[in-house]
Amino acid sequence: xxxTIASREVDGVVVLDLxxxxxxxxxxxxxxxxxxxxxxxxxxxxLLNMGDVNYVDSSGLGELVSAYTSAKNQHGEVKLLSLTKxxxxxxxxxxxxxxxxxxxxxxxxxxxxx
Amino acid sequence: xxxxxxxxxxxTLTLKSTMESVSKVEAAAxxxxxxxxxxxxxxxxVAMAAxxxxxxxxxxxxxYDPTKLITASFENTGAALVITVADQGKSFDPDSLPDxxxxxxxxxxxxxxxxxxxSYMDELRFRQLNPGIELTLVKRLPPAAENS
Numbered sequence: 200x201x202x203t204i205a206s207r208e209v210d211g212v213v214v215l216d217l218x219x220x221x222x223x224x225x226x227x228x229x230x231x232x233x234x235x236x237x238x239x240x241x242x243x244x245x246l247l248n249m250g251d252v253n254y255v256d257s258s259g260l261g262e263l264v265s266a267y268t269s270a271k272n273q274h275g276e277v278k279l280l281s282l283t284k285x286x287x288x289x290x291x292x293x294x295x296x297x298x299x300x301x302x303x304x305x306x307x308x309x310x311x312x313x
Numbered sequence: 314x315x316x317x318x319x320x321x322x323x324x325t326l327t328l329k330s331t332m333e334s335v336s337k338v339e340a341a342a343x344x345x346x347x348x349x350x351x352x353x354x355x356x357x358x359v360a361m362a363a364x365x366x367x368x369x370x371x372x373x374x375x376x377y378d379p380t381k382l383i384t385a386s387f388e389n390t391g392a393a394l395v396i397t398v399a400d401q402g403k404s405f406d407p408d409s410l411p412d413x414x415x416x417x418x419x420x421x422x423x424x425x426x427x428x429x430x431x432s433y434m435d436e437l438r439f440r441q442l443n444p445g446i447e448l449t450l451v452k453r454l455p456p457a458a459e460n461s
Contacts, residue, residue, distance in 0.1 A: 222364075223332065223335070223368055223372065224332035224335070254361075256361065256365065256368070256426075256429075257365055257368070257423070257424075257426040257428075257429055258423075260425055261421070261422040261423045261424075261425065262422070264419075264420055264422055265422045267420070268420055268422075292429075293413060293414070293425055293428070294414050294419060295419065297419070298419055298420065
């Protein structure tokens, strides 16, 4: 299943609800375009809701890292919300768990941007 | 089903250098793992490792060149699942790959594919071809007697 992205704003934070796979040729480009589009409009607080993302490959991991660094370079921040077990395990394996601010609860995630 | 029920046949696919081929390799690997009776996590690991090998062949090896093919084979030897993926493109030295876990590499946007294959499989071997490279991925199976 390809990636679908729905955008909403909560207290100044753009939440991207992601669903599907973030992989080379499927979700990576959509995620890149969505995050870069937000950053180019000056949006610096981005929360990626990963609750319905059941698969990320090495390309998808690279895209998450690129989203993180793109935001950081513009003095913004990308955080992750509600990782599935597979994605959680993958981020631990690759030590990206130490890079991202990862939240389990949306309300506290939104608050953490302030 | 016994976990390591031996299967005699070996499936070989010769495919174009496309993302559709990557999906076919991933699906064949997942089917091999499921038919061997591996659990959900192990099936995911085998399928993902095969996918990463296929991406490596299509993207980095053959560079989507329509004149170059990838060849993938899938076999349950009874003792292990053995998957090979070969390309006809430019080769690489696996010993020269940067460590993706090193602090200076953590924020790199690429370079995790081979690491994931090594992590998810029990063995990864490289064979230089002329041209190209062949990756052999091995997932050892528990003895059937202990699982039947």
